[in-house]
Amino acid sequence: MSAAGHAGAHAASGVHEPVFVAAVLAKLEALFPKYPTKQACLLPALWMVQEARGWISPQAMAEVGEVLGLTPAYVRGVVSFYTMYYQHPMGRHVVQVCTTSPCHLCGSSDVLKALLEATQCGELGATSPDGRFTVIEVECLGACGFATPVMIGNDFHDSVAPDRVPELLRGYA
Amino acid sequence: MGYPHPSHPRETVVLSRHFGDAPARTYAGWIERGGYVALRKALGMTPDAIIEELKASGLRGRGGAGFPTGLKWSFMPKNDGKPHYLVCNADESEPGTFKDREIMRWTPHALIEGCAIGAYAIGAETCYIYIRGEFTEPLRIMTAAVEEAYAAGALGANAFGSGKRIDIILHRGAGAYICGEETALMNSLEGKRGNPRIKPPFPAQAGLFGMPTTINNVETLAAVPHILNQGCEWYKGLCLSNPKSTGTKLFSVCGQIQKPGNYEVTMGFPMKDLIHDLAGGMRPGRTLKAVIPGGSSVPIMTRDEAEGALCDYEGIIEKGSMLGSAGFIVLDDSADVVYEVYRLAKFYAHESCAQCTQCREGTAWTTKILERILRGEGQTEDLGLLLDLSENMTGKTICVLSDSCAAPIVSGIAKFRGEFDAYLSGARQPTLVGA
Numbered sequence: 001m002s003a004a005g006h007a008g009a010h011a012a013s014g015v016h017e018p019v020f021v022a023a024v025l026a027k028l029e030a031l032f033p034k035y036p037t038k039q040a041c042l043l044p045a046l047w048m049v050q051e052a053r054g055w056i057s058p059q060a061m062a063e064v065g066e067v068l069g070l071t072p073a074y075v076r077g078v079v080s081f082y083t084m085y086y087q088h089p090m091g092r093h094v095v096q097v098c099t100t101s102p103c104h105l106c107g108s109s110d111v112l113k114a115l116l117e118a119t120q121c122g123e124l125g126a127t128s129p130d131g132r133f134t135v136i137e138v139e140c141l142g143a144c145g146f147a148t149p150v151m152i153g154n155d156f157h158d159s160v161a162p163d164r165v166p167e168l169l170r171g172y173a
Numbered sequence: 174m175g176y177p178h179p180s181h182p183r184e185t186v187v188l189s190r191h192f193g194d195a196p197a198r199t200y201a202g203w204i205e206r207g208g209y210v211a212l213r214k215a216l217g218m219t220p221d222a223i224i225e226e227l228k229a230s231g232l233r234g235r236g237g238a239g240f241p242t243g244l245k246w247s248f249m250p251k252n253d254g255k256p257h258y259l260v261c262n263a264d265e266s267e268p269g270t271f272k273d274r275e276i277m278r279w280t281p282h283a284l285i286e287g288c289a290i291g292a293y294a295i296g297a298e299t300c301y302i303y304i305r306g307e308f309t310e311p312l313r314i315m316t317a318a319v320e321e322a323y324a325a326g327a328l329g330a331n332a333f334g335s336g337k338r339i340d341i342i343l344h345r346g347a348g349a350y351i352c353g354e355e356t357a358l359m360n361s362l363e364g365k366r367g368n369p370r371i372k373p374p375f376p377a378q379a380g381l382f383g384m385p386t387t388i389n390n391v392e393t394l395a396a397v398p399h400i401l402n403q404g405c406e407w408y409k410g411l412c413l414s415n416p417k418s419t420g421t422k423l424f425s426v427c428g429q430i431q432k433p434g435n436y437e438v439t440m441g442f443p444m445k446d447l448i449h450d451l452a453g454g455m456r457p458g459r460t461l462k463a464v465i466p467g468g469s470s471v472p473i474m475t476r477d478e479a480e481g482a483l484c485d486y487e488g489i490i491e492k493g494s495m496l497g498s499a500g501f502i503v504l505d506d507s508a509d510v511v512y513e514v515y516r517l518a519k520f521y522a523h524e525s526c527a528q529c530t531q532c533r534e535g536t537a538w539t540t541k542i543l544e545r546i547l548r549g550e551g552q553t554e555d556l557g558l559l560l561d562l563s564e565n566m567t568g569k570t571i572c573v574l575s576d577s578c579a580a581p582i583v584s585g586i587a588k589f590r591g592e593f594d595a596y597l598s599g600a601r602q603p604t605l606v607g608a
Binding site: 034035036040041042043044046047068077082084085100101102104105106138141142143144146147155156 | 271308345361434435465500502512524
């Protein structure tokens with residue numbers, strides 16, 4: 001990830017607004033009976049943080065640890081293992097493009113290039129100057145028969161060709 | 174069917190019959206299509222009888238290893254007083270493979286039914302379905318289907334009035350290929366880094382949360398209701414070649430091919446026909462160069478090997494590769510084998526959990542060496558170095574990720590050496606630029 005991706009309006013401030021209050025806390029607590037350990041709720045809890053904040057700050061990791069009875073260092077160790085958990089602020093819409101062999105064979109390099117240009121991100125991992133997008137490469141989206149698959153936020157778009165890119169992005173403010 | 178293509182007359186549609194048929198996603202729609210008959214039937218059988226039926230059917234694991242499913246279920250201890258778990262591996266991340274995605278998108282209740290039968294058969298009250306984080310749409314569809322199945326009484330404290338508790342819990346991954354490895358998946362589900370565990374103990378002894386656990390692939394579990402409905406003899410009869418490979422199988426065909434998609438054929442179907450007939454063959458003016466058949470983790474097959482192979486576990490081994498998860502990555506004569514091998518090595522380097530030295534270092538260094546070859550800076554001893562590293566990456570680690578990285582490298586050099594030599598001699602212009 002480039003330094004440019006870390007800058008901008010989302011920069012970590014010193015104050016951490018707790019995520020696990022009210023409805024979000026209730027949602028997490030509803031999961032506890034489904035697993036024999038609270039630790040097993042760590043991945044779901046991290047998803048809740050990311051859905052609320054767009055990324056997982058060190059303070060949020062400490063909060064998750066507190067709720068689940070885990071140390072902040074342990075939580076960080078888990079967060080850093082999984083590529084979908086973002087440890088720094090991202091654009092409002094994270095664009096994931098598959099560039100692994102099956103998609104590469106079908107021209108995903110051109111799709112990636114078109115996305116980097118149209119979003120004005122310029123390079124992988126960087127956030128666009130308007131804060132809208134961050135484009136990242138992803139290792140296989142499990143949709144190789146629909147090359148090139150692109151995920152924007154939680155939305156899945158299949159069979160994306162370079163000329164479809166500008167229209168595709170228009171739906172994301 | 175070869176979704177998004179209509180069914181081909183040479184397909185044997187069992188699992189894929191309702192791909193593209195959106196009303197099949199609902200509980201009512203699934204009932205109309207004969208759904209949940211098998212679960213009701215199973216709940217009236219003894220667990221042993223279900224396991225025997227599966228053993229007799231010849232069903233083998235569809236995730237890659239091809240282990241007999243009934244036998245795997247029979248390894249679970251009996252009357253041990255411990256909680257048992259069934260885990261469904263829906264972490265489909267093997268490059269080239271996209272069949273489980275379609276099963277979950279179109280026939281979520283087939284999977285739920287298979288999971289419920291499996292849970293009952295192995296004495297588990299809980300089944301976790303671990304779905305890869307990127308599968309947002311399959312997760313949404315599965316979530317709705319599970320809710321409906323609870324509401325209809327198929328799941329819950331008293332499944333279909335049987336007195337048996339069967340819970341299905343969906344668990345979302347977060348982007349890690351290695352979590353498709355069964356022991357890594359269990360660690361991930363427990364809220365840990367997805368590091369594979371040393372075996373033994375095997376999951377049936379000490380698996381998820383230390384308890385007896387069975388892990389099956391989506392496609393394996395989705396086949397179970399069909400076997401109970403139509404009988405093991407029917408399933409066993411679906412066989413065109415080796416009697417050890419029975420039933421139908423979804424083959425994901427992708428890469429440089431006219432009609433990429435999932436094709437369901439009977440085990441033993443000729444690969445030549447699958448590629449050139451069902452999947453529409455090569456693009457105009459192109460010829461077949463190679464196929465990586467098992468997802469990316471297996472040796473590359475040359476055109477001759479691929480066109481002579483039968484699509485089952487034994488048929489592909491006979492031609493020097495492995496069936497794996499049956500994601501066929503097709504390369505035509507325009508493909509650069511060196512680049513594709515490099516891209517796969519880069520994939521494995523990214524996905525290595527880095528526990529084992531051979532894998533952590535091996536995947537990283539093979540990627541760097543391949544990169545330098547593509548930049549036109551390769552040295553004559555590089556191929557020997559790649560083979561030497563690959564040898565140390567094979568059979569030496571906790572899991573097979575490192576072996577999977579080595580397989581395309583070793584076979585790529587053995588079978589397409591001329592393409593590597595062309596970069597080394599300068600006959601071919603560098604493909605990558607910069608450092």
